[in-house]
Amino acid sequence: MPDDPWERCADALARLEDRLKSPIDRTLFPETADDLLQRLNAISALAIYFPADQLLCRRGQSLAGDPDLRCQHPVTESSSLAIHLWLQSSPPPDAATKQAIEEALPAIGNLLVAAVARIGLAQSQHELDALTELSDQLFAEGDADVRLHHIAAALAKSLRVDRLSLLRRSDARYVMIGCSVQARFDRRADQVWRTQKVAQAIDQELDARTSSVITLEHEDGDAIESFLRAGNATQLQATRLGADRILVIGECFESIPLDATKRGTGDLSPLRRQLFDAALADVLRRQGEKTWGRWRSTWQKPAARWRLAAAVAVLLVLCLYPMTIRVAADGRIVPQTQTVVHAPVDGQIARLECESGMEVTSGQVLCVFSSHDLELEITRLGGELITVEEQLQIAATRRGDESGQDIGSDRRVLEARRGGLRRQIALLEKRRDQLVVHSPIAGIVTLLMPDEDLGGLQTPRPVQRGDAVIRVINPADGYRVELDVPDREVGYVLAALERQTDDPVECRFRLRSQPQRQRRGTLLGLDPSASLDRFGRLIVAASVQPHEHDITFNADSGVVGWIDCNPAAAGFVLSRKVIEQLRLWGWL
Structure with a gap:
């Protein structure tokens, strides 16, 4: 090693230039400090700062007081690199050595600024590559469930959580739309129900705090504690995406042996947040377009149009075509006298x-x-x-x-x-x-x-x-038919009796012994009181006068009859049993 301090400084600069010719990283700064301390004995300690208030490395003896030499070089408009030198106090360096160090220090600073620029560029390139890879993952083709699963998995990796759920705001509540664990999940599962239930409490915590990503633990409320205990989790990470329409809930588990320094400490950079917002907006937009597009492509087919026309025609018939309401009832032949x-x-x-x-x-x-x-x-x-x-x-x-x-x-x-x-x-x-x-x-x-x-x-x-x-009957006076009308059907019969003055209420009946022949009659009226049949059902007796008599009529012969009541829309007549049951339940 040369004894001349100028040569030693030149040698240190040459070695730093050689390092800059090869790939570099942040280890360049401590290596440069060690080399200067080794080659220049007059230096007792050296510190490099970037930015000017953040220590990059420090080598040598820890000396109190201000540095003997310092230089500061701007890197960007808002940041700079600073080098602080402490010289040996005993023996102190001579004037030539001190002058050589003072003149070499700016050159070393300029080379380190170039190194900072190269390292920053490499980091930016790495971040750009990571964002490109993330973009390819988030915007990959697939159905909505798979894409939401990929987004949730990428968010879980960014926030460093073990399981992450995506919930979409629907009116006053949240509905789970994606999960990092699996693409298709059972929306009736207990875990889904618990996540949707705790979402309101987490949403209130996000409103109360200023940070975009918050950490929640057992001490943050009964709802949070109950959710953590039910899922065997230690803490939650929560944030909002998609113009605050999407709530992100991440869980950290006790059972997974992760490094405590890496668990739940992730954050989202502005670029990553914008990328996730765009991906979520694209999925939700495509989901709506896919539904509408499916309908549009379906009805563009001629066969589908014919089916639609047929359905409309059937609907019009059901709504406009009149049909007679027929009340069916069992009964018997009863003598007039x-x-x-x-x-x-x-x-x-x-x-x-x-x-x-x-x-x-x-x-x-x-x-x-x-x-x-x-x-x-x-x-x-x-x-x-x-x-x-x-x-x-x-x-x-x-x-x-x-x-x-x-x-x-x-x-x-x-x-x-x-x-x-x-x-x-x-x-x-x-x-x-x-x-x-x-x-x-x-x-x-x-x-x-x-x-x-x-x-x-x-x-x-x-x-x-x-x-x-x-019992004594007089067959010469004829017979009539007595029908047991169910209590729930009496209203239709009463409505038909109100128009009897203009048009008598027609009835049809068949003898059980002669089901192949249908007979007709006219409704005479209803009994004023109801009774119970042998099955315990409430009935009202209706008297029917047959239009013709024959020798096949015998007292107490069983009959099956129908009473033709007022006309109504075909849809109501065909589905009135269902409508009556819904009215009975109070749904209509």
Whole structure:
């Protein structure tokens, strides 16, 4: 190594120039400082700053106080590179050495400025390459779900989080549209539901803070803590993109062994943020255009246009073409003239004077009922009457000291009692006479409670008061149809009856025994009260007068009928069952 300080400074400059001829990085600055300390013994410490207030490297002894030599070289309009030198205090350098260092220091600074420019250019090129690669990844062709997955994965890498979710603002809530874990996710999953639920709390935290990217932990509210515990996460990173329409939520997990210095400390540069905003806007725009384009391309086909025209025609028919509302109901054939004999007392049928199918005349005896209780009551009252009459005979033959006034009083009491007993017996005998039932009309007899195994009704037979025993019908007066209209259909029938004065309500029915023949009739009216059928359903009986009668009509024959009510739109008539059910549920 030469002893001349000028040669040593020249040698240091030459070595720095040689380094600049090869690829360089930030290690150039500490290597240059070490070389200067090694070649120039007069230098005890050296520090390089870029910008002027940020230390790049420091070599040599740590000396207090201001530097002995310094120089500052502008790099850009707002930044500069500074070099500070501390010389040896003992022995101090001679004047020639100090002069050589002072004159070499600006040249070294100029070379380091060139190095800074080259390193900055290399970093800019690296960042540009990274942005180009990111742009290719974000704007790659694919469907919306795949592209949103790529955007979420790139954001997760930039923010250094383990899982990232993209949520789009929809009115007052957020809807998850993308995830870094998988391209297609189940929107009904618990994790998706929890993320959408916590989004409102995170959105409020972003409004309350000034930073564009915030970090949230367990101490930032109950909603945040609950979300972190449910997902086994330690912290959240959150920001907004896409003109604040997209909320970004990143999660850092405990279970993944990441370096603590790298977890959740990422940030988005302005260029990267603009790139992500453009990618999201492009995906959402294409998503809308894709839906509209699919519809437009579909309806441009002639076949699709024909289908659309057919659908419109069907819709017009359903809305404008009138159809008659038909109310279906089950029913039976009922005689116009009939009478039913009911048991007048609890007892038994003592004697039956008719049988099924027998023709009877008006006033003919049908059956005789008997009541054991009634007979016992008549017998008891008859016994009391005999006792009272004997007491009257004894009172008439009394002699002795008793006064005539007392005898007269006893006789009056006994006579009053005898009169009451005779009236009671006469009333009970009249009731017994009523147990002999006569037919009020002429007609044909039907036994309503026959013994099926014996082919008739055997007497004596026990009955209870009110039991239907015998029915007499007059077939010569004709028959009518009685339909059981469901309660929910009564409104249509009532509306049809309101126009009956102008146009009678037509009905159609079929006998169950002759389903191949359809008969017609006219609706006479509805019963004023409802009842329950054998299935427990609420019904209202409707009377129908047939237009014709034939010998196939038998009492209680089953029928299936339809009542033609008012006309309505075909769509309503065909779907009224569904509409009625929706109205029942309160949806219409």
